[in-house]
Amino acid sequence: MSKFDGYFLRQLLVLCGFFAFVLVGVFWISKAVSLFDKLISSGQTAMVALEFTALSLPSLIRTVMPMAVFAATVYVTNRLNRESELTVMLATGTSPMRLARPVLLFGMICAVMLGTITLYLRPASLQRLEARQAEVAGDMTAQLLNDGQFMHPVKGVTVYIGKIDRDGTLNDVYLSDRRRPEQVVTYTSSKAFLARSGEQMALVMVEGTALQMDAKTKLLSTTIFRDFSYDISALAKRDEMRPRDIRSIPTLELNRARLRGPGADTHGRGEIMEELQERLSWLAISVAVAMVGFSTLMLGTFSRFGLWPQLLGAFALLVAIEGLRGVASATVAEHPNLWWLQHAPALGGIALSLLFLRIAGRPVRLTRGSRAGMA
Incomplete structure (x- = not known):
């Protein structure tokens, strides 16, 4: 060169x-x-x-x-x-x-x-x-820890959190489960917590109400609960069958x-x-x-x-x-x-x-x- x-x-x-x-x-x-x-x-x-x-x-x-x-x-x-x-x-x-x-x-x-x-x-x-x-x-904790906005972890599920305290307490929680069109359930609670046990994860709601709408009979039932655990493990599962x-x-x-x-x-x-x-x-x-x-x-x-x-x-x-x-x-x-x-x-x-x-x-x-x- x-x-x-x-x-x-x-x-x-x-x-x-x-x-x-x-x-x-x-x-x-x-x-x-x-x-x-x-x-x-x-x-x-x-x-x-x-x-x-x-x-x-x-x-x-x-x-x-x-x-x-x-x-x-x-x-x-x-x-x-x-x-x-x-x-x-x-x-x-x-x-x-x-x-x-x-x-x-x-x-x-x-x-x-x-x-x-x-x-x-x-x-x-x-x-x-x-x-x-x-x-x-698949990190449901990260998906749920957002206050002031409507979130959709999976299709048919809507979550809203009004405020999140520093200790992790969720305030003014709204959860709508429409995965079964014939039976729509809406949960509201003043406070909630995320609880994990191994691979299981649950949203524990306190002092809330569950509204259940039956699409066939057009009846709306209301349930007032002191505490209620909603399993969100299924929402956190990753779709392993998705093609590469x-x-x-x-x-x-x-x-x-x-x-x-x-x-x-x-x-x-x-x-x-x-x-x-x-x-x-x-x-x-x-x-x-x-x-x-x-x-x-x-x-x-x-x-x-x-x-x-x-x-x-x-x-x-x-x-x-x-x-x-x-x-x-x-x-x-x-x-x-x-x-x-x-x-x-x-x-x-x-x-x-x-x-x-x-x-x-x-x-x-x-x-x-x-x-x-x-x-």
Whole structure:
């Protein structure tokens, strides 16, 4: 590797890290604020909210990584062109194809990082996040310890708590159980407590009233009680039969499911093939966006006003590649045998970049040929 290649590669890596840090920070903060507010308001601690936002980082990094690669490539290339460094290299006989070598290496380095995130870290983080979400959803204590708002722990059950004392006493409790439409029961009490015994949990209401409505006879019966225990253990049970999110399935297990192994009974073949090929397609996308950004800017000549037309063209190509990837994903989900379509946008971008570099190198060869003819 020449000194210029090392200099070019270092600039690309530094700027990519900077842009990735900024983009991840912006998106992570905006997501973390809403997630913190949602979890804290539902009775969870700040550590749980922080854990949830940390587990979402691999997915966020994967999303912004291609944008950071593209931004770093066009920024460094435009700066080198504006400072005449690329012009000097071209004048010494270096072809645009040769100048693209550090860009290609940069894209491959980013592809390795993105592949590690996509194939291993992201499924593992989503699997952990899915498990933690199930635990939080089953934490009935956290769901009930919210005063001043109507809560719906499960479908058909509504709970309202007027005020919660520091010692855990619940005041002005309202509970409506409509899970059996033919018999709706509504409980109200001045005070209540949560009592747990092992896996059993009960809401103990004191000095209250139970109103029972019979849908068939249209009769309303009223019962005044001194204390009453309402079993809420069934509400706290997690739905263990819920199918796994396909995004959280490890890549190797997903590949076995593609061959009709474990998991093939819960997800269709098209869905499995689309997710698997979508993960693999991220390996080439970093190389594609880096090469597209560099090769498009190389089509322009030196100008003190910059390469704005080429910059807009590079951005348009990036949008086109992402649009084609979305269309390819939908097609593969319906037609699994066309799995290669998910790799076509990235490979097409690389091929188009090579074409642009070849076109950019022609004026140099023509100029040399004309000078040789004049001599």
